[in-house]
Amino acid sequence: MxxxxxxxxxxxxxxxxxxxxxxxxxxxxxxxxxxxxxxxxxxxxxxxxxxxxxxxxxxxxxxxxxxxxxxxxxxxxxxxxxxxxxxxxxxxxxxxxxxxxxxxxxxxxxxxxxxxxxxxxxxxxxxxxxxxxxxxxxxxxxxxxxxxxxxxxxxxxxxxxxxxxxxxxxxxxxxxxxxxxxxxxxxxxxxxxxxxxxxxxxxxxxxxxxxxxxxxxxxxxxxxxxxxxxxxxxxxxxxxxARTIPVVDLLGGELRLRFEDGDPAPTEGLEEALRGPRHEIATGVKMGSGFYFGSLQLYAATPLPGFCRLSAHREKGTGVTLIANGDAPAILGNAALAYLVHVQTRHGDSPADREWEWAVHAFGEQRPRLAQQLAATVRAWDRDVRDSNNPDLTEPAGTPDRLLPAGDIVDRPLPRMVIQWPGRDVLLRAPVEHGGTPAATVEGM
CATH class of the missing domain: 3.40.50.150 (Vaccinia Virus protein VP39)
Incomplete structure (x- = not known):
């Protein structure tokens, strides 16, 4: 030292x-x-x-x-x-x-x-x-x-x-x-x-x-x-x-993808896809005013392949997309993208009268499958995690794979972490592909 x-x-x-x-x-x-x-x-x-x-x-x-x-x-x-x-x-x-x-x-x-x-x-x-x-x-x-x-x-x-x-x-x-x-x-x-x-x-x-x-x-x-x-x-x-976070700008800077925990995934053909038709899915998962959904951020960030954070600059805009609050969790496929928004479904004079529902927007040829995968993530969170809020997380300091507990392995330059979510295994049954190759798990939202 x-x-x-x-x-x-x-x-x-x-x-x-x-x-x-x-x-x-x-x-x-x-x-x-x-x-x-x-x-x-x-x-x-x-x-x-x-x-x-x-x-x-x-x-x-x-x-x-x-x-x-x-x-x-x-x-x-x-x-x-x-x-x-x-x-x-x-x-x-x-x-x-x-x-x-x-x-x-x-x-x-x-x-x-x-x-x-x-x-x-x-x-x-x-x-x-x-x-x-x-x-x-x-x-x-x-x-x-x-x-x-x-x-x-x-x-x-x-x-x-x-x-x-x-x-x-x-x-x-x-x-x-x-x-x-x-x-x-x-x-x-x-x-x-x-x-x-x-x-x-x-x-x-x-x-x-x-x-x-x-x-x-x-x-x-x-x-x-x-x-x-x-x-x-x-x-x-x-x-x-200290570290630098990889980012990719799209549509002249109107959109930005942030790859918080890994190298940028390929984005060839994505701008053309974003100018095409949008596929939408309502998840059925609702929340009231002031509800804390921070565990959903972590839940989506840890198990989903192709995960990134999507931010929007509306003032630059072509209007091809709608991003809630300027930042959204997203998953990237082969020239395809799906992301979460929350849409107000009930209005009222008081906060107690207002309600929002999570929905998914997706673009590209893979948009139906990406949208379903992201929607399934929200529903699984609602079913298994919403009321418990936090995962089990261990930091096992260089433990070999064969000795690690079950869960998502997050390898960092220093010790590795294992994050365990209830019901998490159902989320990886349909891997998202980049050019035909299964994507590595990336934590980010």
């Missing part, structure tokens, strides 16, 4: 005292909202939200912005892309709750910024310790300065790529009691498991098919077992975890 610079809190530098009354009022209101929504059931996390001065970790913003329960961007790169932020308080609270921290715990945070480390330090108390790292030396220095000024407990900040783990001298002999990753990760670094104590939790925002879920894993030897899934979104990885 390359050398890493660490920045322990300077105990000789006292916290900067005082804060405006407005900050106290806004912090209490933010905490009350997070608690009311059920994200902070424990008293220790509630107390952290009420106590830790969030505005101290976003000095670039006014108090109203600092205490809005939204992410606050604190650093941009040269292109204006966010590279660091204070995440939404509800999400931070929920992920910390999933760590189930005890007083005196030693916690690793990958992806620094200050506020989340301060919350963790408050929860583990004066006998606990937080080790936080970031790939950006500016963020490391900033975290060191802000946590010191706010008097945030035993926090050590170090500079390094999270994929490489924590410098050995900062890792407890039996491993960290818990680890929390605070950026979108496409892969699971072996160091996160290896430096975690047996039975300890790892919470990370993991991208599956381009959709991010904060997944709580628990270590059992060389395997991480998933326990909870929370819809979320973080700034994407930098360093060794």
């Amino acid at each position: 390359p050398p890493a610079h660490t920045y322990p809190l300077a105990v000789a530098q006292p916290p900067v005292p005082g804060e405006p009354a407005e900050a106290v009022r806004r912090r209490q209101a933010m905490a009350a909202a997070v608690v009311a929504d059920g994200w902070a059931p424990s008293e220790k996390v509630q107390d952290a939200l009420r106590t830790v001065p969030r505005h101290r970790y976003a000095p670039e913003r006014d108090l109203k912005t600092a205490y809005d329960d939204l992410a606050v961007v604190t650093r941009l790169d040269g292109t204006g892309k966010p590279t660091s932020s204070v995440s939404a308080a509800w999400l931070q609270a929920g992920m910390i709750e999933n760590l189930q921290l005890e007083a005196g715990a030693v916690v690793h945070e990958a992806g620094s910024g200050g506020y989340n480390a301060a919350l963790l330090a408050h929860v583990v108390g004066p006998n606990g310790r937080v080790v936080t790292g970031d790939i950006d030396p500016y963020i490391v220095h900033r975290t060191h300065r802000l946590t010191t000024e706010a008097g945030s407990g035993d926090v050590t900040a170090f500079h390094g790529d999270a994929v490489l783990g924590v410098p050995a001298r900062l890792v407890p002999r039996s491993g960290f009691d818990a680890t929390m990753i605070t950026y979108n990760a496409w892969d699971v670094a072996p160091a996160w498991r290896e430096q975690l104590a047996e039975g300890g939790p790892l919470v990370l925002p993991l991208e599956i098919g381009g959709y991010t879920r904060a997944i709580t894993f628990r270590r059992a030897g060389d395997v991480l077992h998933a326990e909870r899934f929370t819809h979320c979104g973080y700034i994407r990885a930098q360093g060794e975890h």
Whole structure:
């Protein structure tokens, strides 16, 4: 492991005292909202939200912005892309709750910024310790300065790529009691498991098919077992975890296909197909206003061959297609495409009176079969998964195929994952073909 610079809190530098009354009022209101929504059931996390001065970790913003329960961007790169932020308080609270921290715990945070480390330090108390790292030396220095000024407990900040783990001298002999990753990760670094104590939790925002879920894993030897899934979104990885997502533009940029977890599939003849007749199927699967269908995204992303995400730019448009909300799950065949939309079937003055139904639109010669396959996926989700929401997911760290549990194998550059869905086997009975060759399973939606 390359050398890493660490920045322990300077105990000789006292916290900067005082804060405006407005900050106290806004912090209490933010905490009350997070608690009311059920994200902070424990008293220790509630107390952290009420106590830790969030505005101290976003000095670039006014108090109203600092205490809005939204992410606050604190650093941009040269292109204006966010590279660091204070995440939404509800999400931070929920992920910390999933760590189930005890007083005196030693916690690793990958992806620094200050506020989340301060919350963790408050929860583990004066006998606990937080080790936080970031790939950006500016963020490391900033975290060191802000946590010191706010008097945030035993926090050590170090500079390094999270994929490489924590410098050995900062890792407890039996491993960290818990680890929390605070950026979108496409892969699971072996160091996160290896430096975690047996039975300890790892919470990370993991991208599956381009959709991010904060997944709580628990270590059992060389395997991480998933326990909870929370819809979320973080700034994407930098360093060794950074990657470029293959995209294909169609119809002069009106449509775009994103291949989140693989190489682009062939699209020859697809533009001509999109100008042809459209095949439509109503799935019969309905949902009311405010219904969370995030498990459908993951369900379609993991088992379906030829899967990709389809986005539309209506202002460019020829009007050949209709995409719900500008983004839709899709499957690609041989010069053929099918995708999901939701169509409002019942209107009303109140949200309770409104209803939508999932439907499939498809183009190309294979459109009836692609449409049926995608519709069958939605119906299978409705039958087997809709009320349970989350799959079983294990991360078995290089296990040979013959020893893997049953399920969909997701191979990544680092350890592989196995995702298990109820009723999943019926979805692969009619493989989609690209030029006569069965398509590889691609996670994406």
